[in-house]
Amino acid sequence: MQESLKIKVFVSPLVRSQLEMDVQDYKLRGLGELCNRIIARFPELEPMRKGESSEELYKNCPPLQFYVRKENADFLRFAQERNFKKGTLCRHYFEEYVNLSRGDRECFLQRDLLQKVNAAIEAKENLFIGYRDAVLHVAPCFVAFSPSRVRAYLVVCEEANRVSEAFRALRISHMKSVVADPKSEAFHLSSFALSKQAELFREHFDPFLCYGKEVLVRLNETGIDLLRRAVTNRPPFERVKGLDGVYRFQCSEKLAQIYFPQFLENAEILSPQSLREWFLTRFQKAMVLYRKA
Template structure:
C-alpha cells in the first residue's frame, strides 16, 4: 500500500476535512476518490498563496496504485506531490454543491434512472430505509446542499432528503407516484429545501430584528407583505423555528398559534434555565 504525503495550503486542508465530515466519508476515501476520478486536469499551474501550510498524508488503495502510476506517468507534473496538489486544488475550486455531486456521482446516476424511467426507488440511510417516488435532484439558492425531492406514499407527503445522507439507492420495477404537475413545477422553478410553499406566518420584528432579517440570508423565509407593525412571511414550521430561533427577543411569532406556542415554550424553558 503506497503512502502519499504532500504539503498544501491550510485552507485547502480545512475544506477537505469539512467535506469529509459533511459528506460522511473518511479523508482517506475522499483523497483516493480524487485520484481515481480526476485523471484529466484543467489546472496545471496552481496559484501560490502566502499563509499557513499543513502536511496531509493518506494511503493509496491497492486497486488505485496502477491507475495512479499511469496517470502520473502520462502527466506533465515533475513530482507526485505536484500532481496531488493539482487534484486537490481542482476539487476545492468547485462550489460545495458541485463537490457533493462529484463525490456522490454513482448514487445520482441511480436516482436519475428512477426519474428517467418514472420508477420508485428504495433509499437507504444509516439506520432506516424508505421507498419513494423521485422527481428531481435540486439544490438550495445559497448552493449549500443537494436534495432528493420525492414523494413518500408511506408519509403521504412530498419530501426533501439531503443527498449526502443517502447511503444506497435501488431502482424498483414499480411505477412512481405521478404527483401534482403544478406543484412539481413550482418546486423546480423556486426550490425551497423546507417546502414552505403557501405557508404564511405573521411576525413582529424589532428594529434589530429587521436588521438581522436583512443580514442573515441562509434559510431566510420569503417576505410576502409588510403591514403596519407586522410582516407576513412564507415558511414551514421547521424553517421558521430554525431561522428565527437566533433572533431571541427581536422577533414575536403572532400566528399560527401552534408555532407561537412553540416559541413561548422554548422562551419559558430558557428563562427557567437561567433563573437566578
C-alpha cells in the same frame, strides 16, 4: 480494503485545511479515504498541463501522505503515461476539488449514488434511500442547489394524504445508500397535483420548499424592528393591509420553526393552525422548565 503505493503530497495549508474539514463534514474515515475518492474521479476534474505546478512553491509545506488504493490503478497509469510526478498530479486534483463550490463537492463525492438517482428519475421509479439513520421510500424528483451552491439537495416525494406534506429536500451529503424499487411508479407521477407541485418546486426552489406556502404573523414594534435586522433565513414577506402589525411570509412550517423562535413574545403565529400549536407546545415546555428553576 487493500492498499498499495504510498504517496507524499506537498499542499498549501489552505488546501489541507479544506480537505480536513470535508473529512469531518462528510464523516469520512480519514484523509486517505477522501484523497482516494478524489483521484478515483480525476477525469471529471480539469486536467493538469505540463509545467503548470512547481514543487518549489510547496517545499516548505508539510506533506500529506496516503496510500493509493489498488482500484485507483488507472490514476497511477495515467501519471506514468503522461510522465507526471504522482505527488504533483495529486496536488493538482486536490486543488481542483477544493476550488469546487461546496455543493459541487458534495455531488462529486456522492457521484455513484447520484447516478442511481438519475437512473430512477429517468425510469420513473421510486427508491429506498439510506438517509442519516433511516431508510426512506421516496420518488426522486430533481437535484438542486442552495444560493451560491453552498449545499446540494435531492427533492423527493413521499406517499402522503396531502400534497403539502408529500415533498422534502434531502441533503445529498447525508445520503448513505440508494436501492431502486422498480415495482412501483414514482409517487409524484401518480396524480396531476403532485407532478405539478414538483415542477413548481423545481422552478422556485429553496431548501425549505416554501413556494406556495404562507404563514401569517402578528408582530409588535419590537418584533418589527427585529424583522428588519434578523436577515438570516428570513423568508420573503409583505405587510397585510388593514391588519395592524400582521405580516404574510412565503414560508414553510419547517422554516418558520427555525426563524421565528428568536422573536419570543414579540411575534404571534396566526396561521396555519398546526404551526401555531407547535409554538404553543414549545413555549409551554419552556415555561415549565423555567418555573422549576
